[in-house]
Amino acid sequence: MNCAIAKLDANSANFESALNTLLAWDSVSDPTVNQAVEEIISAVKTDGDKAVLHFTEKFDAMSLNHFDELRVPKQRLQQALEAIDPAQRQALEQAAERIRAYHLHQRQDSWQYREADGTLLGQQITPLDRVGLYVPGGKASYPSSVLMNAIPAKVAGVPELIMVTPTPGGEANDMVLAAAAIAGVDEVICMGGAQAVAALAYGTESLAKVDKITGPGNIFVATAKRAVFGQVAIDMIAGPSEILVYCDGATDPDWIAMDLFSQAEHDEQAQAILISESEEFIAKVQASIDRLLPDLEREAIARASLEGRGALIKVANRQQALDLINRIAPEHLELSVEDPELLLPEIRHAGAIFMGRYTAEALGDYCAGPNHVLPTSGTARFSSPLGVYDFQKRSSLIMCSAQGASDLGKIASPLARGESLEAHARSAEYRILPED
Incomplete structure (x- = not known):
């Protein structure tokens, strides 16, 4: 069955309207979810440990008597590291090494200078004291998110990094725990949802509050993060994953189709867009999509994403493509062209830029080194990837x-x-x- 992905022409009379409809995304706005999250946060603020245990039993089917039963012993993290497949362990360790090496370049140092009359001015850089890291659990397994959030925090010098992750039925994911061991997470607590966010933000009898909460989650987690912002800092309110590929028509169309799939398979609301001057190439990519999609394991999700929010867009020339890239401000931008570095000066808005025909976005998700926590839904116009600087703060010095x-x-x-x-x-x- 052919994929009914939208085809747009940037020079058509109704293009701007069609583009606005395509890009529209109103995140974390469900009033029912808002009310439920507000009630959970209020309960945790009032009843602390008791409320966390109540919601853990309600949502994760774990009946516990004491908060400490939610804590994962350090030896359990090491056991998970030793239990996973050796190839997976090696991949995690290699990815961690690359992520750490990249983020070491972001670390900022304090500085100061003296004026001629002896006045001292400067800036003191210090890490946050305590950071909470939310990691989705249950059917989902995101060890890469553990590495991408925990490693820059540790490079920044954060002394206490608390990871929370739901474990429905008491089943913890060994890959996630192994990643926590590799990244140097200080404490892991088996709780999730809005109750975990509230516990991190306000503290309970058994858990000291944190200064910042980072990490992805479902709409309840995202809504809770927005609700506690101001009480604590947060990384961002992320929307669905996005990829925008600009191709000059000389890349294998199967590669481009699979690059589009790599984001479409995340979620039915994810967005995958191709821009090209070549109508013939767009037709080839459509043919690749139709041929490759049925064999994809997450075909139903990817198809819904492509047909609901995807697009193949024809532009007249390179300048129109660049204008469109900056208009969309994508989370992930692939420049699948002959000399991508020539385009960089004209690209103002993108979360991460993958340059050249060989640089698949998927490499950035796992192991290239730069962070995969990126601004979505056009927020790359004013936001940046997660980095060491998000876990440091600056104090002005005046003497x-x-x-x-x-x-x-x-x-x-x-x-x-x-x-x-x-x-x-x-x-x-x-x-x-x-x-x-």
Whole structure:
């Protein structure tokens, strides 16, 4: 059965309207979910451990008497590492090494300088004290998310990294636990959903609150993260995964089709888009999609994604393609062209840019090194990938010499009086040295 993916022409009269419809995504807006999450958060704030245990029994079929029963012993993490397939362990360790090496380049150091009069100015960089990492559980297994969230936190110097993950029926995923061991997670707690987010944000009798919560989750988790923002920091509210491929028509169409599938298979709401100047190439990719899709293990999900939110878009030329890329601001951008580096100066908005015919987006998901936690739904216009900088904070340093305080006071005083803030002005004026 052919895949009814949309075909659009960037020069058609109704293209802008069609594009807006294609890109529309209203995340975390279900009023029923909002109400349920608010009730869960309120219960955890009020009843702490008791509420967490109640919701864990309700949603994960785990009947426990004490919060400590949710904690995973450190030796269990090591057991998981030793139990998984040796090839999987090697792949996890190699991916972790590459991710760590990349993120070491992002680490920032404190700095300061002195002015001629002795005044010191600078910036002190310090890691967050405690970070909570949410990892989906149950049928889903995302050890790569453990590595991508935990490793930059540890590179930043976070001393306490608490990972929460649901374990329905008490079944923990060994790959996830093994990844936690490799990444240096300090504590793993078997809880999930909005109750886990609330426990991390507000703390309970048995769990100290964290400073920031990162990691993916379902709509209940995303809604809870949005609700607790301000009480704690969060990484982002992520929408469905996206890929935008710009191809000049010279790449194997089977490769491009499979690259589109690599995001479409995530979720029925995921988005996969191809842009090309070549109508003939678009037809070849359509043929590849039709031929390869039926054999895909997650064919039903990928088909729903492609037919519901995917598109093959013909553009007139390279400049129109670049304008469209910046308009869409994709999470993942593949530049499957002859000389992709020539295009970089004109690309302003993209979460991650995969350059050249051989650079499949899937490599970035697992082991290339850069983080796979990326801005979605057009937020690459103002957001960046998760990185070491997300787990560090900056404090400004100011130390005035006597002469520096006097000179600055002469500037601050009229500004403060212009704002009718007398105490500000007088505080600065007290430090102005008498004229010789």
